[in-house]
Amino acid sequence: xxxxxxxxxxxxxxxxxxxxxxxxxxxxxxxxxxxxxxxxxxxxxxxxxxxxxxxxxxxxxxxxxxxxxxxxxxxxxxxxxxxxxxxxxxxxxxxxxxxxxxxxxxxxxxxxxxxxxxxxxxxxxxxxxxxxxxxxxxxxxxxxxxxxxxxxxxxxxxxxxxxxxxxxxxxxxxxxxxxxxxxxxxxxxxxxxxxxxxxxxxxxxxxxxxxxxxxxxxxxxxxxxxxxxxxxxxxxxxxxxxxxxxxxxxxxxxxxxxxxxxxxxxxxxxxxxxxxxxxxxxxxxxxxxxxxxxxxxxxxxxxxxxxxxxxxxxxxxxxxxxxxxxxxxxxxxxxxxxxxxxxxxxxxxxxxxxxxxxxxxxxxxxxxxxxxxxxxxxxxxxxxxxxxxxxxxxxxxxxx
Numbered sequence: 053x054x055x056x057x058x059x060x061x062x063x064x065x066x067x068x069x070x071x072x073x074x075x076x077x078x079x080x081x082x083x084x085x086x087x088x089x090x091x092x093x094x095x096x097x098x099x100x101x102x103x104x105x106x107x108x109x110x111x112x113x114x115x116x117x118x119x120x121x122x123x124x125x126x127x128x129x130x131x132x133x134x135x136x137x138x139x140x141x142x143x144x145x146x147x148x149x150x151x152x153x154x155x156x157x158x159x160x161x162x163x164x165x166x167x168x169x170x171x172x173x174x175x176x177x178x179x180x181x182x183x184x185x186x187x188x189x190x191x192x193x194x195x196x197x198x199x200x201x202x203x204x205x206x207x208x209x210x211x212x213x214x215x216x217x218x219x220x221x222x223x224x225x226x227x228x229x230x231x232x233x234x235x236x237x238x239x240x241x242x243x244x245x246x247x248x249x250x251x252x253x254x255x256x257x258x259x260x261x262x263x264x265x266x267x268x269x270x271x272x273x274x275x276x277x278x279x280x281x282x283x284x285x286x287x288x289x290x291x292x293x294x295x296x297x298x299x300x301x302x303x304x305x306x307x308x309x310x311x312x313x314x315x316x317x318x319x320x321x322x323x324x325x326x327x328x329x330x331x332x333x334x335x336x337x338x339x340x341x342x343x344x345x346x347x348x349x350x351x352x353x354x355x356x357x358x359x360x361x362x363x364x365x366x367x368x369x370x371x372x373x374x375x376x377x378x379x380x381x382x383x384x385x386x387x388x389x390x391x392x393x394x395x396x397x398x399x400x401x402x403x404x405x406x407x408x409x410x411x412x413x414x415x416x417x418x419x420x421x422x423x424x425x426x427x428x429x430x431x432x433x434x435x436x437x438x439x440x441x442x443x444x445x446x447x448x449x450x451x452x
Contacts, residue, residue: 053096053147053186055135059314060288061090064281068098069134078277080249080258085281087189087263088313094281095231095259096182097136099154100146102257103225104136142225149179152223155230157214159190159204159237160197168209187315189263190234191360206237211244218248218256227255235260236267249275283312293317309371319364328368329395336402339440347436355428362422362432366415373408373415376400403443410442 055065071077081098085091101107136143145151156178160169171178174197181188181196188196194204214230222228235242249258249272260276262268286307292314293303298321310317331354338346354362376396403411418435422428 053093053100054138054143055094055097055101058090058093058097059284059292061094061281061284064094064279065097066134067279068094069101072102077257079252079256080276081260082268082273082276082278083259083261083281084265084278085261085263086283086313088187088310088315088317089281089283090187090314091261091263091281092182092231092233093186095233095261096146096149096186098259099151099229099231099257100136100143102227102229103142103146103151103153105140105142106137107133107135149175149182151225153225153228155214155217155228157206157210157230157232158193159206159234160210161194161199161202161204169205169207170210170213171206172213185315187313187318189315190237192315204234204237205239206232206235206241208241208244211238211241214245215248218253222255227257228253229257229259231259231261233261235262235272236264238269238272240269242269242272246271246275284314285312286310289314289317293321308375309367311367316364316367319360328365329392331365332369332372333395335436336439339436340402340443347433351429351432351436354432359422359425359428362428363419366419366422370412370415372396372399373412377405377408380405407442411439414438414442 055069058065068077083091083095136146138147142151146154149156156175157171158174158178160171160174162169163173177197181193185192185196190204194202214232218228218230232238252258258276260268260272265273286304289310289312290300290303290307293307294300298306302321306317306320309320334346335350335354338350354365357365372392372395375392376399379393379396380400399408414435418431421431
């Protein structure tokens with residue numbers, strides 16, 4: 053993976069390169085971002101840059117280290133190119149995820165009964181996954197390896213394996229790199245790695261790629277240099293989609309709905325045939341017009357869709373509400389098709405801005421619980437009742 057292949061994030065890329073060129077890079081980095089922002093891709097690109105034979109040659113003495121702090125920048129490093137070459141032997145191995153000095157750790161499940169789960173058991177699947185879904189999330193990964201409803205983990209045995217790997221000398225590169233994706237799944241077992249993270253072997257770099265800082269061990273966070281990776285701008289996602297031959301109008305609409313996640317944009321495109329507007333119209337009419345029987349029928353229908361489609365539906369509703377608020381406030385609806393503009397106008401007649409904001413909060417809360425495997429029937433029944441109480445004073449007929 054090269055920096056140039058990653059969607060935007062130019063400031064982060066430049067920050068990483070400057071840290072290396074000025075010898076300011078910590079031996080443990082924590083990349084913190086929301087899913088679909090490109091954090092894992094950035095970690096892979098950084099590892100490839102460090103091991104590239106042309107972009108980062110050995111310009112320092114044998115006794116010096118990449119991680120030394122120096123007051124005066126090394127002039128020779130300032131002339132180095134800002135990306136890996138992509139063609140040297142190290143880059144080719146790194147891009148194929150087979151470089152012997154770049155190691156990976158990620159949530160896995162037991163592959164064979166009676167044996168402790170290790171990341172290396174799934175290395176073939178990992179390479180395929182990164183090639184196909186570089187912006188995928190942990191749900192995509194666990195489904196990819198057939199985990200079904202099993203909970204992925206990074207176990208104590210995995211920590212022991214990491215300690216063993218990093219205790220060995222590097223094979224080809226000057227540096228050894230460990231990329232740990234989703235350290236939130238590490239749990240208390242992470243205490244095994246504290247000493248290694250704090251006092252690693254020479255020229256060893258840890259890159260932890262996380263989405264939720266609160267789920268990490270504070271003792272690990274305190275030992276890492278945190279690099280926050282922002283969400284992608286809608287324009288960035290739109291450009292990336294157009295470059296992948298997506299219709300410009302569709303790309304613009306999807307980019308606006310994706311909430312800064314390229315992964316979400318791809319999911320929306322893959323499910324573009326779903327008629328979310330009809331499903332939403334049925335739901336709102338059951339709430340404000342047809343009553344409990346219709347509500348129960350609707351809840352049964354959406355419960356069968358599965359977690360990812362339920363999230364997409366709620367995000368679609370959220371997007372329409374946001375655009376209807378923008379329409380009322382500014383008279384602009386730049387990210388909506390004609391039929392959606394009409395629906396947004398109807399939403400404005402259904403609820404005022406404060407009511408719509410209250411609905412958005414409820415939808416965000418519901419999405420949060422869906423991600424944590426809440427019972428869909430209970431959740432959507434409760435959400436239906438909450439929305440009724442939010443909009444009960446303003447009723448319009450939504451059917452076309």
